[in-house]
Structure formats: structure tokens, C-alpha cells
Amino acid sequence: MSVNIELSLTIREIKDERERAGMTALLSGMLESLHLAHDVFITLGENGPDLFVRADSEYPVVSSGYRWLDDFEADLTRRATALVPHARVDFDWVDADGEVEDFDDDW
Amino acid sequence: MTTGEESGVARPDALPAEAPVVHRNLRVRVGARELTTLTHDHLNYWLSLLRYVRGGPFMTVARADDGRGAFIQVYRDSDTDYALEVHSGAAGAGYLAATLHDVQEVGQLIWDWLENDRQRLDAIPWKQHPLP
Numbered sequence: 001m002s003v004n005i006e007l008s009l010t011i012r013e014i015k016d017e018r019e020r021a022g023m024t025a026l027l028s029g030m031l032e033s034l035h036l037a038h039d040v041f042i043t044l045g046e047n048g049p050d051l052f053v054r055a056d057s058e059y060p061v062v063s064s065g066y067r068w069l070d071d072f073e074a075d076l077t078r079r080a081t082a083l084v085p086h087a088r089v090d091f092d093w094v095d096a097d098g099e100v101e102d103f104d105d106d107w
Numbered sequence: 108m109t110t111g112e113e114s115g116v117a118r119p120d121a122l123p124a125e126a127p128v129v130h131r132n133l134r135v136r137v138g139a140r141e142l143t144t145l146t147h148d149h150l151n152y153w154l155s156l157l158r159y160v161r162g163g164p165f166m167t168v169a170r171a172d173d174g175r176g177a178f179i180q181v182y183r184d185s186d187t188d189y190a191l192e193v194h195s196g197a198a199g200a201g202y203l204a205a206t207l208h209d210v211q212e213v214g215q216l217i218w219d220w221l222e223n224d225r226q227r228l229d230a231i232p233w234k235q236h237p238l239p
Contacts, residue, residue, distance in 0.1 A: 017126035
């Protein structure tokens with residue numbers, strides 16, 4: 001069964017605006033390369049002293065059958081932590097019922 | 108940052124040489140979304156995506172701590188027509204409106220408003236309207 005998924009991720013524990021600008025550019029470029037730049041939107045926020053960058057879609061944009069998700073998660077995490085070693089990338093794939101998807105169970 | 112409107116050669120991941128200017132504690136609406144923080148790049152990013160956002164192709168920018176209710180807002184009518192409006196927050200002042208044709212100019216004027224830089228804003232041939 002195919003399940004459509006809303007893309008939702010947050011890059012947390014960013015310490016300054018240089019780091020956040022670099023991370024935003026990285027995320028923007030990756031979404032563009034996946035042709036998701038018009039469907040997944042990037043917002044900036046703060047949680048106390050920690051800055052974060054968030055990306056989320058306004059509707060399901062990903063089928064759980066898509067194999068690039070694994071590579072996308074691994075690639076973004078690798079590149080984000082190479083750019084800012086103390087950053088943390090959290091993925092929250094949400095299905096149509098609002099349930100957080102665990103793709104490891106599917107694959 | 109880039110958008111889907113742009114194409115180019117992949118660049119290596121890197122931090123910028125300087126930190127961008129950031130405006131926080133804002134009340135920004137982009138369609139159905141609410142934002143609190145903008146950089147100049149991020150403002151231009153959202154303007155380039157107005158046609159794709161849920162809730163309508165508009166952006167409203169105000170300062171959360173401004174008790175007067177001043178704001179600047181833009182509605183994207185088409186690729187080449189952007190209705191820009193500014194309200195000073197003064198009681199009974201109405202609002203200023205103009206149609207612009209360059210989204211980059213719209214972004215610059217909204218950023219100028221955030222920076223309290225009136226030079227370019229004052230050069231726009233505004234039309235005065237009463238508040239509805």
C-alpha cells in the first residue's frame with residue numbers, strides 16, 4: 001500500500017546566524033535538487049539561545065515507496081553535521097492521519 | 108538561498124563570510140503561514156514562492172511589539188503585478204498603495220521598511236486610500 005507523507009524536518013542547535021544562513025542554503029539547494037522547492041518551505045526560528053531551520057510541506061508530497069528518502073536523510077544529516085558539527089537533524093515524516101512514519105519499518 | 112526559480116552549478120557547502128542581518132519578533136503572514144524571523148535572503152525567498160503557498164499569494168509584515176499596528180504587505184496579482192500597501196499605524200491615516208512590477212524591488216522595499224530606511228519608500232508614487 002502506498003502512503004503519502006508530509007515532509008517535515010528540523011535542523012536544531014545552531015549557534016549563530018552564519019551557521020543558520022549556511023544551513024538554510026544547504027537545505028534550500030537539496031530541496032531544489034529534488035524538485036521540491038515549490039512544495040516544501042523553509043522557516044527560521046529560535047528556541048532560547050538555539051536557532052533552528054525547519055522545512056515542511058503543506059500537503060503530502062512524498063510516497064512512502066520512494067527510495068530516495070533514505071538517501072536524502074543520510075545525505076542531509078552528513079552534510080549538515082559536516083558544515084556545523086554540533087547541529088542536529090530531526091526528521092518527522094507525517095502521514096495523512098497525523099501519525100509519524102518510521103520508514104525503517106517499511107523497508 | 109535559492110528557490111526553484113533558479114538553476115545553477117552545485118556549490119560546495121559553506122558558511123557565509125558574514126552573518127546576515129536578522130529581524131526577529133515579527134508578525135509575518137505568508138498565506139496561511141506565520142513567521143517571526145526574517146533575513147533579507149529569506150524575505151526574497153518567500154516572495155519568490157508566493158504563488159505556491161496555501162492560503163493566498165500575499166505577505167504581511169509587522170513588528171510584534173508595535174502597538175500602533177503599522178504594517179507593510181504585498182499581494183501577488185500576477186508574475187508582473189504586485190500590490191504593495193503600507194500603513195503607518197497612525198489613527199485615521201489610511202494606507203498607501205502602489206503596484207510594482209519587479210519582485211526584487213518589492214523585497215527591497217519591505218526590507219527598507221524593516222530597517223526604517225525611508226529613502227526608496229518615499230520615492231514610490233503612492234496612492235492614498237482610507238482604511239476599509
